[in-house]
Amino acid sequence: MSAMLLVRALRDPASVQGLGSGEWNALVSMARAEQLIGTLAHRLNGLSLPPAIDRIMADARDQAAFVRRQALWEADRARAALNGLDTPVILLKGTAYAAAGLKAGVGRSIGDLDILVPREALPSVETALMDAGWEWVKSDPYDDLYYRRWMHELPPMIHRERDRMIDVHHTILPLTARQTPDADAMIADRLELGGGLCVLSPEDMVLHCVAHLLADGDLAGCSRNLWDLHCLLEEFGGEGGFEARLESRAALHRLRPHLERGLRLANGLYGAGGALRLSDRLYVRRLLSRNHWGQETGKLTRLAFYIRSHWLRMPPLMLARHLWIKSGAGALTGQRRSQDGHVEIGAPKRASIR
Amino acid sequence: MQGLSLQIGPASFRIASAWREPVEQLERLYAAYPKPESGIADFTVRLEPARPWRRWVRPSVAICGDYMLPDAAPLPLAQGLLAAEMGMNLQMALGWRRHALLHASCVERDGRALVMTGASGSGKSTLAAMLGERGWRLMGDEFALLDLATGDVFAFPRLISLKNGAIGVMEGEAKPVRFGPLMQATPKGDIRHLVPRPEAVARMSEGAMPALLLFPRFGHEAAVRSVGKSESFVRLTQASTNYVALGEAGFAALSRFVDEVPAQAIDYGSGEEAMALVEQLWSAAA
Numbered sequence A: 001m002s003a004m005l006l007v008r009a010l011r012d013p014a015s016v017q018g019l020g021s022g023e024w025n026a027l028v029s030m031a032r033a034e035q036l037i038g039t040l041a042h043r044l045n046g047l048s049l050p051p052a053i054d055r056i057m058a059d060a061r062d063q064a065a066f067v068r069r070q071a072l073w074e075a076d077r078a079r080a081a082l083n084g085l086d087t088p089v090i091l092l093k094g095t096a097y098a099a100a101g102l103k104a105g106v107g108r109s110i111g112d113l114d115i116l117v118p119r120e121a122l123p124s125v126e127t128a129l130m131d132a133g134w135e136w137v138k139s140d141p142y143d144d145l146y147y148r149r150w151m152h153e154l155p156p157m158i159h160r161e162r163d164r165m166i167d168v169h170h171t172i173l174p175l176t177a178r179q180t181p182d183a184d185a186m187i188a189d190r191l192e193l194g195g196g197l198c199v200l201s202p203e204d205m206v207l208h209c210v211a212h213l214l215a216d217g218d219l220a221g222c223s224r225n226l227w228d229l230h231c232l233l234e235e236f237g238g239e240g241g242f243e244a245r246l247e248s249r250a251a252l253h254r255l256r257p258h259l260e261r262g263l264r265l266a267n268g269l270y271g272a273g274g275a276l277r278l279s280d281r282l283y284v285r286r287l288l289s290r291n292h293w294g295q296e297t298g299k300l301t302r303l304a305f306y307i308r309s310h311w312l313r314m315p316p317l318m319l320a321r322h323l324w325i326k327s328g329a330g331a332l333t334g335q336r337r338s339q340d341g342h343v344e345i346g347a348p349k350r351a352s353i354r
Numbered sequence B: 001m002q003g004l005s006l007q008i009g010p011a012s013f014r015i016a017s018a019w020r021e022p023v024e025q026l027e028r029l030y031a032a033y034p035k036p037e038s039g040i041a042d043f044t045v046r047l048e049p050a051r052p053w054r055r056w057v058r059p060s061v062a063i064c065g066d067y068m069l070p071d072a073a074p075l076p077l078a079q080g081l082l083a084a085e086m087g088m089n090l091q092m093a094l095g096w097r098r099h100a101l102l103h104a105s106c107v108e109r110d111g112r113a114l115v116m117t118g119a120s121g122s123g124k125s126t127l128a129a130m131l132g133e134r135g136w137r138l139m140g141d142e143f144a145l146l147d148l149a150t151g152d153v154f155a156f157p158r159l160i161s162l163k164n165g166a167i168g169v170m171e172g173e174a175k176p177v178r179f180g181p182l183m184q185a186t187p188k189g190d191i192r193h194l195v196p197r198p199e200a201v202a203r204m205s206e207g208a209m210p211a212l213l214l215f216p217r218f219g220h221e222a223a224v225r226s227v228g229k230s231e232s233f234v235r236l237t238q239a240s241t242n243y244v245a246l247g248e249a250g251f252a253a254l255s256r257f258v259d260e261v262p263a264q265a266i267d268y269g270s271g272e273e274a275m276a277l278v279e280q281l282w283s284a285a286a
Helices: A004-011 A013-018 A021-033 A037-044 A051-085 A094-101 A120-133 A141-148 A183-188 A203-216 A222-236 A241-252 A256-269 A278-287 A301-314 A316-326 A329-333 B021-031 B076-097 B124-132 B165-171 B196-203 B229-239 B248-260 B269-283
Strands: A113-116 A134-136 A157-159 A165-169 A193-194 A197-199 B001-009 B011-017 B043-049 B061-066 B099-103 B105-109 B112-116 B137-140 B145-149 B160-163 B183-184 B189-194 B209-218 B222-225 B265-269
Touching: A004 A013, A004 A021, A004 A222, A013 A037, A013 A120, A021 A051, A021 B043, A037 A051, A051 A094, A051 A113, A051 A120, A094 A113, A094 A203, A094 A222, A113 A183, A120 A134, A120 A165, A141 A329, A193 B248, A203 A222, A203 A241, A203 A256, A222 A256, A222 A278, A241 A256, A278 A301, A301 A316, A329 B248, B001 B021, B001 B196, B011 B021, B011 B076, B021 B076, B043 B076, B061 B076, B076 B099, B076 B183, B076 B189, B099 B229, B099 B248, B105 B124, B112 B124, B124 B137, B124 B160, B124 B165, B124 B209, B137 B145, B137 B196, B145 B248, B160 B165, B165 B189, B209 B248, B209 B269, B229 B248, B229 B265, B265 B269
Parallel strands: A113 A165, B011 B043, B112 B209, B209 B265
Antiparallel strands: A134 A157, A157 A165, A193 A197, B001 B011, B043 B061, B099 B145, B105 B112, B105 B137, B160 B189, B183 B189, B222 B265
């Protein structure tokens, strides 16, 4: 059994009606593992289900409503903290979908608050957030330096009273990635939600989703990201000329191959179907690698994507150095923090960055 | 992976293990418990090797499942039963929403419930176990489930988790066949599980109206102090794992609880002392 069970239930909710108890157990565990239980619960709402499943799905909808309320409150707190700065604050990912009332936000799990601000505004944004009660999560000077030099976001901050994390982005991919999206254009074309918060334009929202899914990371959480992409495409696809605008925008951000693959995968798994390339099948395999206990399977595929994520994130020499230092051998050549905490400038971060 | 399914109070579990031993122990100790209605479980718990080779070499059990803590320490296979119990507790603490979940022990008599809550080491679990052998129905030693609509308490009578000194105390009260293996030097000290009496299992779906709330504290001279509503309320919010997630419904349930249920803090130096105090306070509350 693979996560095809989950994909099918999301794509065609009526298909669950013949499931046996073993399949239901598997579906619930897979959906929880992929952070898609709230989404699934909304998709199945109104269908005639076994009573035990009805209760589980009602709980999941309640939990999703709580998560949504918490996420929107957190966005509002960030808005209040940054109000006086005269800088645009753009919500990203789950919070943006929820705030904009998009289908991708229905039942979605939302973790950290992700916002995008202009790079030149980072110092004042950082100060304003610290004044309003956010503080650094990581104390390691290496981590801090790595984030500030190479990442697309500030080191994560956490609010000392509400215990919620915020990621402040200034672009959508690490600076070391091969693609260089045009963050200025994204910020310039933002949409106002009213009340001082913004979201990306539909085209940029899709492309951020694609970049997050395919150009960054090891595809952890890829099932949910692909569902996001499917929902965004379905919702915006009806607008006249959207496809053409999306393509030219992808060219601007240098994400055309990623967009094309994203379209094939979303269509193939959640949409009307369509031809997959041979290389797409590896992604599908990664997306479906769960068994009926909800466990990860496909260790080799996962490892391959893990290695790929490093390859995407860093040029070869930097990667070699990063791995050298992470392996612990760096201590022998003095490329680690010395005992007094002094930081060797330019040395990549040791841990936490995958 | 081998597995079994269990119904405990209103919650049901599917438990999978990479090893046979924990499943065999669970099958023996939970033999009297029903299977989930229609075969569908609320939660899945998985006991997995912490690393692939740790299935065979110095076997090490990682506590996994639908809900997981990222930094949970694995346990040796000899403590596999404890891992399964911790896994079930974790699912409840992180995933249960159908009641306000109180980290408390609970016993019932004449349709009315005594709820006991306190920090680890307060003796709430031991007191519930002792009362459960002396004419009370044990409803649970870990969680009390507060109904959001009616204010009734519902039972979650899983195995009683006896720690350190409580093990010897209860070995004097219950037959050996009701005990699980003695697990020494676990992260929580020595642990031995006790199967609740048959009545506690047979009547596990019956609720009860809460009549008394106690905050026990072991290791002090016997003393009783009345606890005000505001203090009870704050201590219950701290003892509830899902108070925040339940929002207004959770607030309403706990407000009602402290409005209707008298609360006392009791200090005690021995089990017998506590038994006498409980009976005395219970008749006063009745």
